[in-house]
Amino acid sequence: MATNGPLLDTLRAIVGEHGILSSAHDLEGFVEDWRGRYRGDALCVVLPRNTGEVSAVVRAAVAAGVPVLPQGGNTSLSGGSVPFEGEGAVILNLSRMRRIRHVDAANHSMEVEAGCVLADIQAAAVAAHRFFPISLGAEGSCQIGGNIATNAGGTGVLRYGNTRENVLGLEVVLPDGTVWNGLRTLRKDNTGLDLKHLFIGAEGTLGIITAATLKLSPLPTAHAVSWLAPASVEAALELLGLFQERCGAQLSAFELMNRKQLDIVLAHVPGQHSPLAEPHAWHLLVELSDSDDEARLGEALENTLAVAFDRGLVTDAVLASSSAQREALWKIRHSVSEGNKKAGVGLTLDTAVPVSQVPEFIARATAAIKAAFPADVVIVGHMGDGNIHFIPFFDFATWEAQTNRDALTMRVKRVGHDIAASLGGTFSAEHGVGRTLLGEMQHYKSDVEIAMLRAVKRAFDPQGLFNPGKLIP
Template sequence: MPTSVLLETLRGIVGPAHVLTEGDLSAYTRDWRKRAEGCPLAVVRPANTEQVAAVVRACASQRVSLVPQGGNTGLAVGSVPDETGTQVVLSLRRMDAVRAIDPANLTITVEAGCILQNLQAAAEAAGFLFPLSLAAEGSCTIGGNLATNAGGTQVLRYGATRELCLGLEVVNAQGEVWNGLTGLRKDNTGYDLRDLFIGSEGTLGIITAATMKLYPMPAARLTAWAAVPSMQAAVDLLGLAQKQLGAGLTGFEVMNQFSLSLVDKHLPQLRVPLWQESPWCVLLEDSDQESEEHARAQFERLLEAALEAGWVTDAVVAENLAQAHTLWHIRESIPLAQSEEGLNIKHDVSIPVSRIPAFVAEIDELLAREIPGVRLVDFGHLGDGNLHYNVQTPEGGNAREFLLENEDRINTLVFDCVARHEGSISAEHGIGSLKVAKLPNYKSPVALGMMRAIKSALDPDSIMNPGRVLEPRRVA
């Protein structure tokens, strides 16, 4: 089938207005960090699952590869086409409906293109909490969150996206629809296909809808900002908070002084507290099912004990919701402030919490010795062991030349240190194409072999987001 015939077939499936081949397609072809930009055969925007299946069947018949895409907010270059002009970008943004809410079962079923913030709002309007929360929640979609198993700021209490999902609807590489949208919390009838597709970054099939867990709204939410003298003190404070607050501890974020200095420099209106006097600051959230008075009393006891132990040197507790939002906005503005400062290298790593102080000390010293002048933007979700250990280029000089000369070396130093501390080179951003060549150095050959076997079985022609997660298969 010639390309023109395939394009006409696709127009017949989704409508001519939703097969884009001309004009400014950068919203679909350029990744969020502007590190890569591809050239698609077309951008196709289906309106429902049946159209997704028909598009996949048409492309599969010609062995034309597909790149599934949600909000295109990923950080591992996994949702944009390559430069060959032969791939179809399958955008799910039109599929944004909330299909159903089941209050008794505490579930909500939404289409893959539903923006995370809209899902949160739909849950809240029904009197429930959907706890997944990310800096990109105003533009990322639940399909993308599931495809990368996004984490966010409340993993400590509620888990990552995988733990929030009870069922999926998926179009496989043959264009068949698997309806697994159950709201069951127990279903022991064979292999867990749901978990197979979550985190697969569109390389095994296309998630078109999901049934997600809901939770009762807490009676009160309280937020505190604490200055801590060291990373070890932050870990000690985490342990104390877990002991005293229990399941109420829903967020525990850590930020180094340099990361907060960038927010203060580029977003001075946010008025970052305590950062100048302390090498680290911590942001804690307590969700209380009893009352605000109960939550505040618990926080006061926690902070008094931490101050007495020397794990906290100063602290502020938000007096109202607006102040709490401001504190969270400071934390979520670090990536923006870092971008305003200039080019940088992002690392999304996870380390056992007990080993994080040693990891940070080792890699800080190693980079300072091996790559003089780098500035370290270290922040993240300490509660679940996920650090965004980012490296800012030195002040002055040519940042692009610096990255060209040093990026691979820096990545290797960081990833090797992660491996020494028994961690993972990707906690929540995924592998995409950015880390696909590095993965074999840090993943067991046995694990990679099983992953390749699954890929071959479900996508034998390798049309689903090829070259992402796993390197392309070599044909002899």
């Protein structure tokens, strides 16, 4: 383990005895990622209580030439939130900065510290009869700072956009320790470059987000949810168009999974039941929401489904008739990562293609993977926004039998990434680039784009100490 006594003493003086962890035992849980695929080591974890302490920690670490790794809930799926082996970084974890500072209901905005857990923010918005629409499987443990740093997506993007679209302002500690207070709450502000966007999606490479002002939406009070079996992926695409045409902005989620994905959840996550009696190749979770009357919304869903059955787009469907049933359907969707982790080794692609290209992407990628590798294919995705998690899936025994698994992983992923790229898509839609996809940045980004990224990085972090080896090729 790395040692640096004088720096540890300085950091201890800044954050207090309880704000620093440095024994190997205490560092467990901070130096390994959620899926247990990456493990590194750190000098220490510091847990500052306020922005002033973050700034002082940054100044001390940078003066000592020690890398700084901002960390939130450590739920990253791209290895972005844990250090490399031998790196000896200072992990700056925001968990103790979890105050909701202010809710301005009339302005539909909220000011929060970066360590607030996403689910707590959602609950605080509801308490003010407002809605914060970012929602994802890790919402009980990921933090808003991490959501902003990765520009997280999730299930609400179709209607409300990514995290970027739901942030009004930021407070950031820059790599020289300076604090930028950009906590604006405006919908319109054309005073030059909108600097907050540089930090949204920067994965901790340009500074540490310490607080944010968030955009809230009206609270939907009525929901109608259906689990249905589309006749094919092409039919699912047509059905998406039908819902958009008939229900407009009420359509708030349109999530796709294949049979293999549902089977994994049913087999590996306790308490889950198949929503439909018969097995089907494809499944959709569709939600309408509004401040309308719930019965009227249910009617809109039923009428649209009736048209879909008439046109042969859907072969089976159930409608949730209570909030408990609705939650049970969503629980299946939110359990996919847990199920996949238990069932085998999934090499999750975070691809997005134009929505119109989803069927072709799935067909081509499935054929290519099955022809070249001893893998099954699990598919789960936010079909409404084109973000398909295409997952070549190995059972544990097959995976263990493979030699050079890192190289195999990249070969498998490249097949899917190439197909996405050929359809105008991307290899990284919402999970971040982290360390997993750094090579893909080099491969798919143009020289001009890489040069611009490096120039921005140099301007903010000339010593290259902020989350080194992640995101920026």
